[in-house]
Amino acid sequence: MTPSLPRVAASVVIAKASLQKVFDNLRVSGFSLVGPTVHEGAIVLDEITQMSELPVGWTDQQSPGHYRLKQTREPHYFAYSCGPQSWKQYLFPSRLSLFSVEKENGDWRVQPARNLSPRYAFIGVRACELSAIAIQDRVFMAGEFRDPHYARRRGPIFILAVHCTQSASTCFCVSMKTGPRAAGGFDLAVTELPDNFVVEVGSEAGSEMLRDTAWEPATAFDLGRASQACSRAEREMQRQMRTDDLPRLLYDNLEHPRWDEIATRCLSCTNCTQVCPTCFCVTVEDHSNLTASAAERTRVWDSCFALDFSHVHGGNIRPTIRSRYRQWLTHKLASWIDQFGVSGCVGCGRCITWCPVGIDLTEEVQAIREKAFK
Amino acid sequence: MSIAMPTLDPPSAQDPMLPHPAVIESIKSEAYGISTFSLTFVDPAEAAAFRFSPGQFNMLYLPGMGEVAISISSDPGEPQVLAHTIRFAGSVTRAIGRLRVGDVVGVRGPYGSSWPVDNAAGKNLVLVAGGIGLAPLRPVILSVMRQRDQYGRVLLLLGARTPADLLYNEEIGRWREGGIEVHVTVDLADENWKGQVGVVPQLFYRIRVDPKQTLVMTCGPEIMMRFVIYEALARRIPKQSVFVSMERNMKCAVGFCGHCQFGPTFICKNGPVLNFAAIEPFFGKEDF
Numbered sequence: 058m059t060p061s062l063p064r065v066a067a068s069v070v071i072a073k074a075s076l077q078k079v080f081d082n083l084r085v086s087g088f089s090l091v092g093p094t095v096h097e098g099a100i101v102l103d104e105i106t107q108m109s110e111l112p113v114g115w116t117d118q119q120s121p122g123h124y125r126l127k128q129t130r131e132p133h134y135f136a137y138s139c140g141p142q143s144w145k146q147y148l149f150p151s152r153l154s155l156f157s158v159e160k161e162n163g164d165w166r167v168q169p170a171r172n173l174s175p176r177y178a179f180i181g182v183r184a185c186e187l188s189a190i191a192i193q194d195r196v197f198m199a200g201e202f203r204d205p206h207y208a209r210r211r212g213p214i215f216i217l218a219v220h221c222t223q224s225a226s227t228c229f230c231v232s233m234k235t236g237p238r239a240a241g242g243f244d245l246a247v248t249e250l251p252d253n254f255v256v257e258v259g260s261e262a263g264s265e266m267l268r269d270t271a272w273e274p275a276t277a278f279d280l281g282r283a284s285q286a287c288s289r290a291e292r293e294m295q296r297q298m299r300t301d302d303l304p305r306l307l308y309d310n311l312e313h314p315r316w317d318e319i320a321t322r323c324l325s326c327t328n329c330t331q332v333c334p335t336c337f338c339v340t341v342e343d344h345s346n347l348t349a350s351a352a353e354r355t356r357v358w359d360s361c362f363a364l365d366f367s368h369v370h371g372g373n374i375r376p377t378i379r380s381r382y383r384q385w386l387t388h389k390l391a392s393w394i395d396q397f398g399v400s401g402c403v404g405c406g407r408c409i410t411w412c413p414v415g416i417d418l419t420e421e422v423q424a425i426r427e428k429a430f431k
Numbered sequence: 432m433s434i435a436m437p438t439l440d441p442p443s444a445q446d447p448m449l450p451h452p453a454v455i456e457s458i459k460s461e462a463y464g465i466s467t468f469s470l471t472f473v474d475p476a477e478a479a480a481f482r483f484s485p486g487q488f489n490m491l492y493l494p495g496m497g498e499v500a501i502s503i504s505s506d507p508g509e510p511q512v513l514a515h516t517i518r519f520a521g522s523v524t525r526a527i528g529r530l531r532v533g534d535v536v537g538v539r540g541p542y543g544s545s546w547p548v549d550n551a552a553g554k555n556l557v558l559v560a561g562g563i564g565l566a567p568l569r570p571v572i573l574s575v576m577r578q579r580d581q582y583g584r585v586l587l588l589l590g591a592r593t594p595a596d597l598l599y600n601e602e603i604g605r606w607r608e609g610g611i612e613v614h615v616t617v618d619l620a621d622e623n624w625k626g627q628v629g630v631v632p633q634l635f636y637r638i639r640v641d642p643k644q645t646l647v648m649t650c651g652p653e654i655m656m657r658f659v660i661y662e663a664l665a666r667r668i669p670k671q672s673v674f675v676s677m678e679r680n681m682k683c684a685v686g687f688c689g690h691c692q693f694g695p696t697f698i699c700k701n702g703p704v705l706n707f708a709a710i711e712p713f714f715g716k717e718d719f
Contacts, residue, residue, distance in 0.1 A: 155448050158494040158537070165452040165473075165494075165535055201700060202447045202685040308694075311716060338689030341682050345495025352494030354448075359688070366690060367680050370520040374679065380718035388692060395695030 062264045068257050068275040068283075073134070075270040076254060077108045079217070079245070082266045083178045088215055091147060092180030093140065098126055100140035102147075105180065112137060119225035119406065121415030135181055135249045138225035139405045143334035144186055145193060147177055148210045155341070157353045172206070178215035182243065184236030185228075185403040187218060189334035191242060195397045196337050215262060218243035222286040227406030229296040229419055235403045237290035248283035255283040296406065298419040299426070303400070304391030306426055311383065315425050320379035322414050327360035329408035329416075330385065335393075335401050338366070361385050386418060447685045450492040450537025451477055453513070458532055462596045465563065466528065467504065467516040470538060482510050484545030485570035486676060486704040490684045491515065492537030497523040500681045500699070502567035503541060508577055513538070516566040516598060542684040544704045546571050546648050546674060555583040555640050559659045561590045561631045561651025565598050567676050567703070568650055576609040586612045586638055590631030590651070593619045614638065632658035635666065642667040648704075650676035657715050660707055673707040675714075694719070 063069045071079075080090055084106065092105045095112045105111070117137040118125045129136060154170035182190075190211075197207035221230075221237035230236030239246050244263030248255040255275050258264045275283075330336040340359035345352035359366060362381050367374035375381050393401030402418070409417045453470040460466050472478040483503050492498040499521070505514035519528040527536065548571055556575065560568050568587075575585055587606065591597045594617055607613055614634045616627040627634065631651065645668055649659045656675050663673050679698040682688035691698035694713040696705065713719055 155446070156450075158450075160494065160535075163533070163535060165537070167449060167452070167537070169446055169449060197687065200686055202687070203445075204687055205446050308712065311713075311719065337687065339682065340688065340690070341498070343495050343497050349495050356448075359682075359690070361689065361692075369678055369680050370518075375718050377718055384692070384719075387694075392692070392695040396697070 063258050063267060063272060063274070065258050065260060065264060068255060068280060069267065069272040070275050070279050071254050071256055071267070071270045071272050073253060074108075075272070076134070076247075078270045079266050080106065080108060080180075082268055083215060086266070087176055088178035089175035090178045090180055091144075093137075095126065099124065100126065100137055102140070102142045102144070108134065111135070111181070116223075117225065119227045119410045121227065121409050121417050122412055123415070124410050131251065133249055135219045135247070136223060138221070138223070138228055139183060139186065139407055141332050141407065141411055143332070143405075143407070144179055144182060144190060145334050147179070148190065148214075149193060149197070149207055149337065151358045153206055153356045155354045155356050157351065159351045161350070174210050176213045176215075177210070178217065180217045182216050182218045182239075183221055183405075184218070184239040185230045185233070185405040186334055187216070187239050187242045188233075188235035188403040189405070192335045192397065192399055192401065192403070193337060195399065196335075199397075215266070216243045216245075216259075218246040218259075220246060220248045220283070220287050221290040222249060224290045224293045224295075225406060225410070226295045227409040227417075228294055228404065229298055229406060230404035231291055231294050232296070232298040232300060232419075233400065233402055233404030237294075238287045248286055250279075250282055250286060255279050296409075296417075296419050298402075298404070298422055300390075300400065302426070303422075304387075304394050306422070306429060307387045307391040310425050310430050311387070313425050313428070313430065315421065315428070316379045316383045319382050319416065319421055320377065322416055323378050323382050324414060325362045325364075325378045325381060326413060327362045328411045328413060330360040330362060331358065332407040332411045333389075334403065334405060334407070335389075336360070340366075361388070386421065389418075390422065447539070448683065450490075450498075450539055452535045453538045455530055455532050455534050455536065456512075458530075461516060461598045464528075465516060465518045465596075465598065467514050468527070468530075468536075469505070470513045470515065470536065471511065472538065473535065478511055481513070481541075483507055483513075483541035483570075485548050485574050486545040486567050487541035487543050488567070488684075488703060489513070489515065489538050489540030490542070490681075491523075491527065492539070493523060493526050494537070496526045498537075498682075499523045499527075500542075500684060502676075502703075504566040504569045506573035506577075507570050508574065516563065516569075518563045539684065542699055544702055546676075546704050547646065548574050551646050552581045553583060553644075555645040556585045557588065557638070557640060557645055557647045557663070558586065559588045559631060559634075559647065559649040559651070561655040562592065562596065563598070564649070564651035564655075564676070565589060568648060569599065571648060572606055572611060576606070576611070579610045583644060584612065584640065585610060586614065586640070588631060588634040588638070589613060589615045590634070590655070591615075591617050593617055594621055594624050612638075630658070631655055632662045635659075635662035640666070640668075642669070642672075645672060647673045648676075649674070653677070653715070660714075670708040670711060671706060674704055675707055675710075676703045677705060678703065
C-alpha cells in the first residue's frame, strides 16, 4: 500500500479490480457515476455503481449505417468505440423545463424551473468526447450570454477519460486532431492494458480518488506499453478527412451538384444531429392548463433537418433536403469555425454509423473537393 | 457508504430565457391586421433600467402560446414607452392581436445589433422600407429628428401593398416637417391615390445622392432588399455603406437555439442589422 497520493501529471499503475475502489471513492464523495453499459444490443450510457456493469468482454463493430456488439475472449472493460449516445445528454439534456407561469387576476408569477442536476462523474470519456465537451463549453459558456443550465451541470463534473486502444471503422479523430489520446481536460485518464490500467492523474481531485487503490508509480515499461496500445488505435484508423482547405471549400461550393446527389439518399431523419456530441440546436414547447391560468415552457433538442426548423411567415427558408444537408455540413465543418473558433466535428464517426442509409461526411467532403468549383 | 443523491437546481434569476411581465398601455390599429402595442414593464425598476438602440428587437411571450421576435418601433430617446408594431401572421401574433389594454405579455430583450445611427453624423441617410419593414426603421427616423442637424439629407423610400397598408400614415406629415424627404410608392393604387405606383427599389430613380457620403438602411422582404442593394450599388454606393435588417426563425434570441443561422451569422446576436459587405457571399443564395 502506497501511503501518499500520486501528484498531478504523474502516471500510476493499478490492478484492474482497483477501478472499483475509484468508483467507491467517487460515490462517497457525492458523485453519481455515469458510464458505458450494455443495453439492448448497444453500449449506452447509464448510471452505474459497479465496474462489473461496464461492457466487460464486449466490443463493437461499426460501419456506415451499421452497429453490432460482439463478445470477445478478453475480459477488457474499454475495448470498444463510441456508442450512439454522448455525454451531451447529461450536460445538455434533451428535454429541460425552463420556467412556469401562473396567472392570478392579471398578475404573473414567473417561476424558474428547478431541475435535477446531480454531480456527475463521467466514466470512460474518450478523447474525441472531451473535445466535444470543450466545444459545447464554448457554445454555452464563452459567449455574450451564458446558459445557466449547462453551466450548473458542467461545473462540478469529474471526468475519468479512457485513451482509445482501438478504433471503429467510422472513427477519424486523427484527422480532426482530437484523439485517440486524451490531451487534457480530465481528472484521471486510463489506458487499458491486458492485465492492468495505466492511469494518468489530471487533477488534485483525480489524485484524491486513487486513495486506497494500491497504486504503483508507472515504470518506463508500463508507459511504453500504454503508448503502444494508443498507437494501435491510430494505426487502425481507416477514415480520414482533409481539413486544411475548410471552411473555404464548402463556402465556395454551395451550389455543387453533390448536394443534389446527397439529397437523393438523405432521409432528413435527424439521426446525425441527435447522435452528434456537439450539435446544440433546440426548440421550445409551450404547454398550458385548460383555462390557460398556468403554463410551462420546455426546451427540447431540435435538428436543422426538421422541416419547420427554418419556418418564418411565408414558408420555410430551407424547404429541400439538399438545403438542409448543406446547412448541417457547412455549419459543422465551416461556419462553426467562424462562430466558435473551432470545428464542430470531432471525428467520432457517430453520424456515419447511425445514418440509416450510411451517408459518410468524409466521403461527401471528398466528393465536393474532387469536383470543386474553385 | 453514503450514496450520491441528485440535488435540485437552485432557481436561476440570471436565465436569459426568463420573460419579464409587461402591461399593454395602448393599442393602435395601423392597417388591416397590423397594430402597434405600447408596453410598460410591471416591475418599475425594469422599466426604469430598459434602454435600446434603433433596430433592436424584443422577444414577446404569451404563456402556453409561444414567443415571437418583434422589432422595437418606438423612439430610443423615450425608452419607457416600448412600442411594437405587429402583423398578425402566425399563431402567436394572432393571439397577441386578441389582447386588450391592461393585458400582460412577457418581454425579453433588447437583443441584436442596431442601425449605425451614431456613426452616421454628417452623412446622408437613405432609409428604404417595404411594408412592416418600416417598423424597425421608425426608431431611426425618430432618433434622427431629435438631432436633425447632425445629418445631411435624410430620405425615406417607402413602399406598401396598397395606400391602406401604409403604416404610421398620420406621422408621415410630421416626419416631412422634421426634415425627412419621404417618397412613397404602392403596389396597387386605389382611386384616391395620386402618388407613385410600383415596387420600392424604383424610388431610387426619383432621388440623387452623393454615393461617398450616403448610408443606405433597408428592411423589408428579402427579394425587395436584394433589388434595393442592386440599385444602391448601381449608384456607386459602397457595399460597406449598405445595411439590411434580416429575419429568420428564432427560438432563443441569445445564440443558443441555432435556428436563426445564416452562414456564420446568428441573426439574433450578430444581426438583425447587418452590413451588406459582411453577408454578400450568402445574401440571396437560394434556400440558404
